[in-house]
Amino acid sequence: MADKPRKLPQEVFAPWEDPEAKPLIQFRNVTKRFGEFTAIDDLTLDIYEREFFALLGPSGCGKTTMMRMLAGFEAPTEGQILLDGQNIAPVPPNLRPVNMMFQSYALFPHLSIWDNIAFGLKRDKLPKDKIAARVEEMLRLTRLEKFARRKPHQISGGQRQRVALARSLAKAPKLLLLDEPLGALDRKLREDTQFELMDIQEKTGTTFVIVTHDQEEAMTVASRIAVMNHGKIVQVDTPARIYEAPANAYVADFIGDVNLIEGTATRTGEDRCSVRFAEAADPITAECTADLSDGIAVTYAIRPEKILVTADRPADRANALEGQIIDIGYLGNISTYHVELPGGQMIKAAMTNSTRLDRRDFTWDDRVWLSWRETAGVVLTE
Template sequence: MPLWTWTAQGAGLTLPVFEPWNDPEAKPLIEFQNVTKRFGEFTAIDDLTIGIYEREFFALLGPSGCGKTTLMRMLAGFETATEGKIYLAGQDIAPVPPNKRAVNMMFQSYALFPHLSIWDNIAFGLKREGMPKDDIGERVENMLRLTRLEKFARRKPHQISGGQRQRVALARSLAKAPKLLLLDEPLGALDKKLRQDTQFELMDIQEKTGTTFVIVTHDQEEAMTVASRVAVMDNGKIMQVATPDRIYETPNSVYVADFIGDVNIIDGTVTPTGEDSYALNWKEGQEPLTVKTPNTFSDGQTAHLAIRPEKVTITADRPEGADNAVQGKILDIAYLGNISTYHVELPSGAVIKAQAANTRRISRRAFTWEDTVWLSWTATAGVLLAN
């Protein structure tokens, strides 16, 4: 199977799908092989093995202290692995000093030179490398066009906005045409609206240049927006690596399900009821839940049903024919503009969240606090997890 697969879209149209990780013959650009990094007695990275492919936009996602920045610093050459090997394009990069690696790093602070113009900031690394003057001029102009900064070329960093400074730092990092660009929380200093706009600019620039991007972030929405694949980390280990939709829809653990997006976790024990079908015995006094899953569980095994609030339907009357239906009272309502999230307390004391889209601009709220409502979902709406 080639790096680029093709799928039919619509009436006779085809669109490329970039999935080298599904090609057994594709070799990763970056390979971590059993890498461990210790600081004294503290293990920051624990026996980690992973591959990142050329042209990927790869996200390392996790809470503070999970090891994602240490992983990036080892790629950049600022830290050395205690055990294991790191390869870039097939070369063991351990003996290669940071300034000799085909890697550039873009920091959260941008680290621009305040006394230099935007043009000179972008040209700085090229001049240090001794690139011919004419070539520098051409490369800088290309970078200015790519990042839409042509009219700001003669300004100083303090004379442009935060979003524009972020693009200058990106242009400077890409000017040397690295094989790999590392982005350490690059949008953390921007406000929410500007951050969202800049995410799409980053994706567009990455696609145009074909450079492999690895981004470190604790912002799950950012990772899910920009990345071709996301690695969710915890305590120096990678918990799951998958495309954003797979991470969200089919998490492999309660930790990943809980870390990505909003979720209800219902604990219980399972009883097999047929092929790929189980009854989840959860709260005393509540009917068992019906769950369909390809994962195999034994009779009486503890399991956790992870179900997203948007998969839960809220109604005034008990829905007919629903696989699962529970009754409760509305405890809290969060109005978020496009959606409303309802926190519904069941007689057992359990609280389940349901979401409903606010499709009309002006309408009376269908449900309010203390209303008795029914929540329902299909047997396949959730993911049944062993841990």
């Protein structure tokens, strides 16, 4: 029998780890002020070709200002923004190889879907046959062929979102900016559309930069995320690294559910330490960096899903703390337990409901053990 051909491993897309890779977008010490208010504060950032890059943060953190500077609607007060090595500050918005898709979609209600997509191409005075070919290509890409002759009010919100995306991509921009593009959609449709966006971005190879305050959306679609706060980038990394290895307590708290326990660290080995947080509770055993000083104040971050809830103390876990259940939340796929430890520290644990109509093992006021491995949490000094 002939050997089956081996499936080659998929190439990992990570140009930011290649010192030879040239960024498509470069923010170089960019500051943007509006009067006395500093919206962007001495920001330096590289974004690479074919990235799906997310700017994530609360309202007022500066992410929309960054996008408006890329689009040409605002100019930096200080510093430079380079696109393909060219300073784009003097280039007007209509001459930049950049397109922008707004949350409102901004479709022309009196034009058909076909004509909405063709609008920018007609303004560029392309030949009719090239316009037709490009519009048909965009309709196929976004699966809108059968809606081509309808008006925007005759299709659903998710379909209008795809029309706006097709129109934005029709001119083949080097960079597409998406400003909260899924904010108007309901939750189920938004989740489905996130995967459609990823698929279209991969097929076109266009660099996408999305502005969002939705953590799950950023975690789903992005190759990398920049978490912002008060005009500064706090951490730039892949979704997995942002979640599992946050740079500080702000990032840990902003991304997903987390327990943050403030305490004092004492080194117990080359890469091990104990974190004491309450006199009445046992210290936490954790991994830590080699430069951690004894007696330093730290924040210990542990995700709820890393914690096991049991009636008896497990023998195979580095950390085991006894407490009392104060609250229980049933969320369908998981149940959450709010457990008070000696000293008053509240810990949230999440357990998967793996079988249908699973019998509740615990109820309010039960004494339980919370346990986790020493590698499950992160010791943060900021």
